[in-house]
Amino acid sequence: MDADGAILREARRATPGSQPREVERVIAELVDELSGDHRIASVGIGAAGWMDLEGGTVLFSPHLAWRNEPLRNNLERLLRRRVLLTNDADAAAWAEWRFGAGRAEPRLVCITLGTGIGGAMVLGGRLERGRYGVAGEFGHQIIMPGGHRCECGNRGCWEQYASGNALGREARELARANSPVAQEIIKAVDGDLDAITGAVVTDLARRGDPTSRELLEDVGEWLGLGLANLAAALDPGTFVVGGGLCDAGDLLLDPARRAFARNLTGRGFRPAASIHRAQLGPQAGLIGAADLSRVNARGNGWVR
Amino acid sequence: MDADGAILREARRATPGSQPREVERVIAELVDELSGDHRIASVGIGAAGWMDLEGGTVLFSPHLAWRNEPLRNNLERLLRRRVLLTNDADAAAWAEWRFGAGRAEPRLVCITLGTGIGGAMVLGGRLERGRYGVAGEFGHQIIMPGGHRCECGNRGCWEQYASGNALGREARELARANSPVAQEIIKAVDGDLDAITGAVVTDLARRGDPTSRELLEDVGEWLGLGLANLAAALDPGTFVVGGGLCDAGDLLLDPARRAFARNLTGRGFRPAASIHRAQLGPQAGLIGAADLSRVNARGNGWVR
Numbered sequence: 001m002d003a004d005g006a007i008l009r010e011a012r013r014a015t016p017g018s019q020p021r022e023v024e025r026v027i028a029e030l031v032d033e034l035s036g037d038h039r040i041a042s043v044g045i046g047a048a049g050w051m052d053l054e055g056g057t058v059l060f061s062p063h064l065a066w067r068n069e070p071l072r073n074n075l076e077r078l079l080r081r082r083v084l085l086t087n088d089a090d091a092a093a094w095a096e097w098r099f100g101a102g103r104a105e106p107r108l109v110c111i112t113l114g115t116g117i118g119g120a121m122v123l124g125g126r127l128e129r130g131r132y133g134v135a136g137e138f139g140h141q142i143i144m145p146g147g148h149r150c151e152c153g154n155r156g157c158w159e160q161y162a163s164g165n166a167l168g169r170e171a172r173e174l175a176r177a178n179s180p181v182a183q184e185i186i187k188a189v190d191g192d193l194d195a196i197t198g199a200v201v202t203d204l205a206r207r208g209d210p211t212s213r214e215l216l217e218d219v220g221e222w223l224g225l226g227l228a229n230l231a232a233a234l235d236p237g238t239f240v241v242g243g244g245l246c247d248a249g250d251l252l253l254d255p256a257r258r259a260f261a262r263n264l265t266g267r268g269f270r271p272a273a274s275i276h277r278a279q280l281g282p283q284a285g286l287i288g289a290a291d292l293s294r295v296n297a298r299g300n301g302w303v304r
Numbered sequence: 305m306d307a308d309g310a311i312l313r314e315a316r317r318a319t320p321g322s323q324p325r326e327v328e329r330v331i332a333e334l335v336d337e338l339s340g341d342h343r344i345a346s347v348g349i350g351a352a353g354w355m356d357l358e359g360g361t362v363l364f365s366p367h368l369a370w371r372n373e374p375l376r377n378n379l380e381r382l383l384r385r386r387v388l389l390t391n392d393a394d395a396a397a398w399a400e401w402r403f404g405a406g407r408a409e410p411r412l413v414c415i416t417l418g419t420g421i422g423g424a425m426v427l428g429g430r431l432e433r434g435r436y437g438v439a440g441e442f443g444h445q446i447i448m449p450g451g452h453r454c455e456c457g458n459r460g461c462w463e464q465y466a467s468g469n470a471l472g473r474e475a476r477e478l479a480r481a482n483s484p485v486a487q488e489i490i491k492a493v494d495g496d497l498d499a500i501t502g503a504v505v506t507d508l509a510r511r512g513d514p515t516s517r518e519l520l521e522d523v524g525e526w527l528g529l530g531l532a533n534l535a536a537a538l539d540p541g542t543f544v545v546g547g548g549l550c551d552a553g554d555l556l557l558d559p560a561r562r563a564f565a566r567n568l569t570g571r572g573f574r575p576a577a578s579i580h581r582a583q584l585g586p587q588a589g590l591i592g593a594a595d596l597s598r599v600n601a602r603g604n605g606w607v608r
Contacts, residue, residue: 050570050573050574059574060570060573060574119537123427130538130540131409131411131540131541131542131577132575134539134570134574135538137536137539137570138536140569140570141445141537142447142529142532142533144448144449145448145529152569152570154567154569229444232441232445233423233441233442233538234434234439234537235434235436235437235441236435263446265441265456265458266444267457269363269364270354270364270436270438271435
């Protein structure tokens with residue numbers, strides 16, 4: 001990536017199993033491959049996991065075997081280059097703040113709606129990562145005590161109500177009830193109800209299926225309620241909402257905006273945040289990680 | 305107040321009605337009275353209300369007639385001194401960060417439990433006030449959609465479950481059910497059930513009434529759940545909990561700590577914030593406002 005956020009070259013590999021050494025080896029191969037035509041000043045890693053505050057260690061990753069893994073040192077040894085290690089949601093938020101829908105917003109909150117909810121904040125031009133580096137887990141605010149079980153071990157987390165997974169679960173439940181209103185959804189998966197996902201529902205909604213639109217509306221309302229909670233606490237100027245579920249566009253975001261306006265505490269006596277769709281799509285994470293590594297290598301340390 | 309947070313002289317007045325001009329006049333009288341023995345460099349005002357980000361205007365106050373009131377200018381004209389205007393919860397948090405239970409904590413979240421829940425954050429040595437100055441309304445995160453009605457106009461706000469008012473409401477409900485377990489509470493108010501308040505219950509709990517202790521435990525559990533939500537979002541190092549309800553001490557905070565530990569997302573894979581009782585009591589607000597005005601007058605502007 002260049003200094004303006006333009007991607008110069010891109011390469012992809014599937015994650016090779018979950019062993020840390022293997023993953024490091026493939027990352028090194030990728031950097032080698034990409035360094036063919038360009039001088040690479042620094043390398044940024046945006047990964048799904050909790051990083052320590054200094055950005056050296058992956059404390060925990062839900063999908064890989066990283067547990068207190070000193071990933072940055074390992075990679076710097078392999079790559080002989082400066083490496084910046086960051087959380088993928090932080091990286092995406094940084095990208096939207098630098099080049100996307102949250103450009104220059106002094107108080108930005110980003111939400112990524114995928115299987116769950118990722119979150120990050122850029123406050124006063126800095127990623128706010130909390131005391132130990134694990135801030136931004138907005139998806140795990142409990143908004144329904146005793147509600148749906150969450151992978152995190154709790155019940156009633158926001159992401160169980162406002163995410164792609166939530167949309168899929170609601171649609172499957174409707175289809176299993178064999179409701180007449182669910183027939184389009186059942187048809188779309190040829191009766192294989194386990195194949196109903198949030199993406200299936202989103203696609204049907206865009207093609208006009210009224211039931212799928214209702215389901216998206218329900219998810220949008222939960223989204224808006226949770227954003228109102230975040231606005232009560234954080235008072236951002238802008239929310240940027242990205243992730244796969246945003247393919248639904250305003251079918252999701254309009255109900256979210258209405259629910260946000262209805263549930264915002266102090267409405268009428270305060271300015272309200274605007275809610276924008278992310279601009280950089282699935283590339284936000286890599287753009288943010290690369291830009292953070294560049295900023296960091298220049299010595300304008302982003303880590304406080 | 306001197307530079308070390310020590311109060312040199314104190315004076316009090318009841319708020320004279322709700323008219324802005326009257327309130328300003330009484331403030332000016334107080335400053336005159338206090339300036340007898342000391343040279344006053346600057347004046348800090350900590351008030352219940354939303355201030356704009358520049359600290360010049362009270363946007364809205366729940367208990368006074370301030371609506372877009374240019375209070376700072378009005379007072380500076382009257383007092384011929386620099387005035388700093390801030391929210392009372394922000395002032396209290398600043399005091400606890402400078403001189404109290406959150407001293408030098410890099411990521412501090414303060415909660416004041418009174419009739420409702422006040423809140424404020426000191427992040428990286430600065431009050432984080434949000435984009436428009438109204439951050440920190442933690443008490444209005446909705447944790448029970450469709451739950452108890454809140455004065456803010458919503459239902460299910462945290463402060464309807466974890467506050468002095470919530471404690472009083474639960475105790476009154478129990479007493480009205482004329483439950484045998486409520487007899488100590490009923491006796492304490494001579495049968496006048498409307499006189500049951502959070503303070504009555506706290507007092508009984510400290511004297512050993514098991515039912516009052518149960519009620520405090522219930523409120524403590526809601527407190528811990530909401531703190532876990534804030535930790536998911538903000539990842540502070542320390543929570544400082546103050547306000548009148550904290551007279552209950554560990555009868556409230558121990559259940560809160562247990563519920564916090566039980567509901568913290570990612571528990572076991574992350575360091576957890578500690579929960580401390582505030583140290584400065586009801587004077588936190590005045591200490592914080594005075595200190596902020598001093599820091600501000602020195603030109604180390606606290607407003608970003």
